[in-house]
Amino acid sequence: MAEKKGLLKRLAEGQIWTSIFRGGGVPQSRRQRMMVVLNSVFLHLHPVRLPKHAVKLKFTWCMGGLSFFLFLIETISGILLMFYYRPTIEYAYPDIIDLAEQVPFGIMREVHRWGAHAMVITVWLHMFRVFMTGSYKPPREFNWSIGVILLLLTLLLSFTGYLLPWDQLAIWAITVGSNMARATPFLGHEGPGAALLAIGDINFVTVASDVRFALIGGRFLGEATLLRFYVLHCIGLPFIIMIFMSVHFWRIRKDGGISTPV
């Protein structure tokens, strides 16, 4: 005698559901629960089983997860903003005004900006937690280094995004920030040793040929800087950070998951 199945249950056992979610059904047995993780391309970032302290917020602070989640928030809100924002000195600023004034849910800009700040903080705190639990110790040394690179990339992402509103706050923050590159030893035109790279009357490290120029695309902050920062912010750095993130996550799994006391 067939028990009258609920709609949900029938749906969960139907062909469509089972074809999409391998295994199908509502996971109830231990085995099924393991299979859920194993069979999902997204979830199998996780191991099937964990030490119990790894699910305790008091231990992990969830800062790594939040950092990744913030990265996703930044990606999604960033993609949305790109539909309205034009990286030119004529339009960048007015477009930002319009995001606040007329674009539906232009609040995405706030989400993006505060998310960026939050991400810097969560990444720091993640690093802090990892240090405090000694989780960088063998075999996780290399993954710690990757993490430091991710921290650097997070800062660079935030730094490049800082310029895009093209307001006073933006250009002066970037001016101060990028002026340090002038002083790069040998590669900056005001750096130690730059004057030595010269033959005869020709200086080879000048304001138009040093590392700061490569960064901002000009002798002063301008149209080219905005475009360069935009491209780096939207494509270049996300591309790189995703590669490092993949390695980071992969190594967490391969190095034995979350660190545990011996």
Add this chain to the structure above:
Amino acid sequence: MPDANKKKTATIKPVSPPPAALSQADDNTQVTRRSFFSWLSLGWLAFVAATGGFFTMMLRFFFPNVLFEPVQTFRAGYPEDYEAGEVDLRWKAKYATWIIRNDEGIYALSTTCTHLGCTPNWLVAEQKFKCPCHGSGFRKTGINFEGPAPRPLERFRIVLADDGQIVIDKTKKYQQEKGQWGDPEAFLKV
């Protein structure tokens, strides 16, 4: 690494022998160290060179062949166009620069007051620059002597071009309080 962390996996031996197409050749070839190194190292060398080419291209790509920046350097005519002891106002409006000649040579002063960035006026009778905003006063040399201005006016880089014209480069500034006025390019000896 603690043993506990080791995964226990069984090694399953292949049932059928592996494809043998080249295995014999592989076995029979005496891998001489020399040939091995020469081809492989040559390959890697070339590959590294090509990759180097790629990165060089990347690097060069970031330096366009022309710039679209507003002109910050300008030609200010010949030294003879300037009279000793005079403050020349002809470039004030267009390039925010005073050109002043004294007995020794010529220097270019920025017209930006060091207090809050207003533009002072040259008062011939009193021989001083006077800022209309808050009354800062500067001597002909650019040294501040009255009013709230915290430091002397800045000087611009001044050199002679090939054709003998004066070239003023506003991207390079010299500040007296940093002792930069002694720089040979802060003052054009005539």
Add this chain to the structure above:
Amino acid sequence: MINQQERYYNILKLNKWFAISSILFTLIWVLTFANDFNRPWKKYQIQFRQMEIEKTRADIATANQNLESDETFTALKVQLEAAQNKVESRQDEIKIIQKNIQKLEANVYAKNQIYQFAKADMDVAKYNYEEAQHGLGNLNSAKKEFDNLSLQAASGKIEVETVERKIEIANNELKGIRQSLKEANDAIGSISREKDLLARKLTKIDPEAMSFSNKLANIVRDVPVLDFIDPYYKVKQVVIKDIEDDMIYMGVPKVDRCMTCHMGIDQKGFEDAPQPYSTHPNLELYLGTNSPHPMNEYGCTSCHAGRGRGTDFISSAHSPDNEEMAIRWAGELNWHRLHHWDTPMLPMKYVEASCLKCHAGSIPVKESPNLALGMTIVEKGGCFGCHQIDGFESTPKPGPGLRKIATKTTKEFAFKWIYEPRSFRENTWMPHFFKQMNSQDSESLIRTDQEIHAIVTYLFNRSTEFKMERMPNKGNADNGRMLVNSLGCLGCHLTEGEELAEVKSVNSIRREHGPNLIKLGSKTNQRWIYNWISDPQRYHPATKMPNLRLSKQEAADISSYLISQRDSNFDKQIVPAVDEIELDKIVTDFLGSTLRKEEVKARLAGMNLDQKLNYTGGKLIRQYGCYSCHDIGGFEDAKPIGTPLTTEASKLISKLDFGYFHDKLPHTKWDWFRQKVDSPRSFDMIPQEDYTYKMKVKNPLEKLRMPHFGLNEQELDAIVTVIMGWVKDEIPSTKLPVSDARNLAIAAGEKLITQYNCQGCHSIDGDGAAILPTVASWLEEIADETTAEDNSLVLSFAPPMLDTEGKKVQPDWLFKFFKNPTMIRPNLQVRMPSFTMISDNDWNTIIKYFQLKDGQTNPYENPHSIAKNSTTYRAGEVIQDMGACNNCHFYGDQKPKQAALSWGPNLALTKERLRPEWVVDWFRDPQMIMPGTKMPAPYIPTDEPLASVRETWGNDVAKLHSDPEKLLEALRDYNWGISGPIDVSAIVKAHLASEGYGFVIEDDDWGDDDW
């Protein structure tokens, strides 16, 4: 043994393949770098550098030679050596001083540091004190601290200054020792400065003149990859923010890189260099930093068009001048037209087109002769009649009014004229509508006859009454010819025996302003001519022909002369009869365009022949747009029939239908326009292999109908130039000529002056006076050849030049004169006509033109007052007496002493006519104001000793003797005192009748020396 390694390929082979593919990849990278490095413009820069080096070397050589031959230079060299020796001998002394200075400087450094610290502390204390006064902190302690630190700082400063003073003294001592050396060096420096600069330049460009490290740098800076740092060879460009390239959706600031290859374009000294290196002509007008069009602000493509960002011969869209050049370019430079770019460079012959973008209001005739000629053609040929063109809204129709045609001519003449106008008058502006490419077949020819009959019938049916006055007598043709030659008719008309100018110019066309006065016998009747020239406005109120105030006898004589010639060939042409069957076809065509077939039939049946002709005539006049140029009854509100041309050259080229000529014509706008103007109907045709044409299938009403103007090559160039200038570019006001009151007045005045052909007779700023050659030939006829060759004499019989008119005459007087011209120079035969059709407003515009052109802004003049008993006036009297002004000038009705040939204006006219300031200028140097004038500068005794002046010239002159200006003013004031009748025409007439001009035949030296 089982192969445990699970291998498939031989690893060595793979290694080999890896090596090979990597090497290949590396080579490809090398290729990529080479490809990027090899830019088309580099070879031009290398070549130009070589040229520059050679030129600089040559310049240095010349400068050296000049120096060596300069004696001061050699002297200075000796002086320098002596100074050097002197300084050398005092070396010990110098060393001691220098050591002392060094010590002092260390001292000053330390002291200054102490002072700086004290001062900084004082500044802080000062701030704190101020803050304390503001209520923050303890006022007393702050003040105490401030006072304390102020004292410290002050004393520190004094200490510093004391030592500084010492240093200054020591330095002065040093300076004193080296004084002579410095002086010698400075002197040599200033004398050899040019050479030094050249030598300096050479070290920058010539590797041979470089130091070793610079030579190395010279190579390194241009190697691939490193060439971003400070390359010698680089793309040059100007960015012009406010001139925009039209990118359809929006304008983008113009970027021109032409100077990347055209490197000598703004440098003097490469005038004769081959392209692309040569200097731009006329740097004072174009490109130069002080010119009105500096390169940094106008760029290149603003005028030349093309693709400014291109750095390659082809990608920058160069355009050849002609087919031959195109072939040569294709051979030498692989040139082909740049597709996908709508504004290729203008060929040099059309380049003046771009002047029109900004100078439409006032075309600089001398700088752009081609464009000016083209604009004249547009106006005379009446292009603006059929084509709407901005700026011509108020220009009157160029053709004669036809409302009273029946009194002027016959139907027969009208038929033959319309059929082929140039068979009667070769230079007529009336174009050919018939017997054109697309209407030459026999069928069309038959139709043509009927069409012209219809038009003529329509015009004559509409013709209204013109009451003609009777002539006093038949008139004297010889007399008439003399009058035509002397009165000034030739300023606007050509007469029998004159040849058309070979090279057309704006000035030559001025003489074609009105129709030729040739063979009028075949066209009209004497009575009409008599009535017409007596008062042209009575026949045609809007005519531009002025009234010459002819007496009845003069009018009769002239008409007798003009009617005397006939064109026998023209007379012989036969007018075909009206063919009603053919006519019916035309009527059917027109009716059929709006009615159904049966209705057409019914209507046709209801019309008689005259009605048919009349109906068709009206339709045809609309079809061909005759009313565009002629005033025709019934077409008062008709709209132009042609394409508007205001922005024609900005049309996309795809909008120009090349038809079957796409292979025959170069695919450019200018070639299309040229073809269209040269052979307007050709786009109805299909060209054949054997250079004949076949027709497209078209119904007669659909055929192209633009008429043929028979322009020559030069005129075609000119007209295409104008069309290419009609663009929609938006020019920012900063780049336009200043639109101030002066320029606006000049533009408005020039329009009227062109319209009424003032420059047919008058020269203004070196342009005009087209009549001058005819004055000379008239003089030759009444006197002799020598007289005719004497420029000043010809000028004295020619209409006056108006260069300084605004400064010269009082505006009130000028207005009165325009309204009612009176005699000024008594000997003149040419007559200033009465332009009765010009309104007061327009006269004022013209007056304003003259005034503002000369910088006169006051519309009224303060009367200049004089005192007859003043020294000045009396001195003036003496000067005029000694100068014998009355030899040539009337003093009221008092006749001049000399013969009529040299007569000048009546001086009684001066005070109401001339401006006092101008008169003084005039006295100072008449030749300066009016080159070639016979008026001598009045003699004033400034160079004579005072005593002799007092003796011969009297006390009054002697008083003013030291100041020549005062003396001239005295003479001027005297002139202001001369009174008497102004109109002396009766006296002059009587005198000329009895004594003639008194030409001094065969005496070249007549004139100036006697003064």
Add this chain to the structure above:
Amino acid sequence: MEGFKHLIDSLTKPTILVTFTFIIFFFLFPPSDWFDKWHRRLRFNALWGKKALLIINVLLVAFFIFGLGDPDFRAIVLKPDNVPISGLIFLVFFFTWLSMNQAYKNDELVEAGKPVDEHYDAPNDKVLVWPDLVYVEFICLILFSAFMMVWSIGLAAPLEEPANPSESPNPSKAPWYFLGLQEMLVYFDPWMAGVVLPSLIIVGLMAIPYMDNNPEGSGYYSYKDRKLSIAMFMFGWLVLWVLLIVIGTFLRGPNWNFFGPFEYWDSHKLEALTNVNLSEFIYVKLFNTGLPGNILLREIWGLLIILGYFMILPPLLAKTWLKDMYLKMGVARYSVFIVLIITALTLPIKMYLRWMFNLKYIIAIPEYFFNF
């Protein structure tokens, strides 16, 4: 009230604040047994108890609420981009407390011979990821998303006047997370503060796992076993990083002058900033001669000092004070470690040299942009 504000203003002066921090820091985070003894004697360990958390949090909140009544404090704290930094202060304190609290707890457990809190019996103590972890994460994300939306609704992102390159705001500040670097610019030339030191920070961070060869304390919070490394990390993180950012954000005003949190940002405020270089000290003050024209001769003293600092000090330390460490780490580790450490130490050293002797540069070769 005003008196309290003045007190805070003067306490936050960099000389006082930094010195105070330096002195107290190692008693809060004892790097060695000696410090640990005092740490406990001074009862600083109570700081990581629950009561302390409550008290300090209440004090911090009270301070902020009190501060917000002051217009100058409000102006700087409520600047939109500074809000996260206020948050950072709370977060850093909270998480420091949290980790230290757990660490002390674990230390006690270890001492008592019990397993640490994080100990688990593999594989028995394992839990399934689905649904436990996934669910917790899911809830976390939802809450965090909600928080982000509230934050975004409540606080508008800043947008100032359109960019104007000719009108620089006073002060011009880099993005807040770089303000530590900008603070270093006061004491170092840009090539050090902006390039070398940041690079060393990155390298140093990456090198931590390779420097720290102490196998203890992996996978759980602990302090006792890792005293030195945690104390050093905390110093770098809390003092050289967070503290400098807080100073740079809240306490640096116009002309990069120092302003207390309750002080008005007066752009006319002056500080005596006249400084001298070592060469001037030696030649002008000591020898009373002018500066030599030869650069090498002029700067030889500074060069010698710096060379000595970097070349002689490390081996000297290895032989003496840090002998144990040297033996434990080996040559390579020790060299890298010590160079990083003494480079980091140049910052406080230069700070104090500046404050005490107005010393600007030890080596000053502006001709080649080489100042140290």
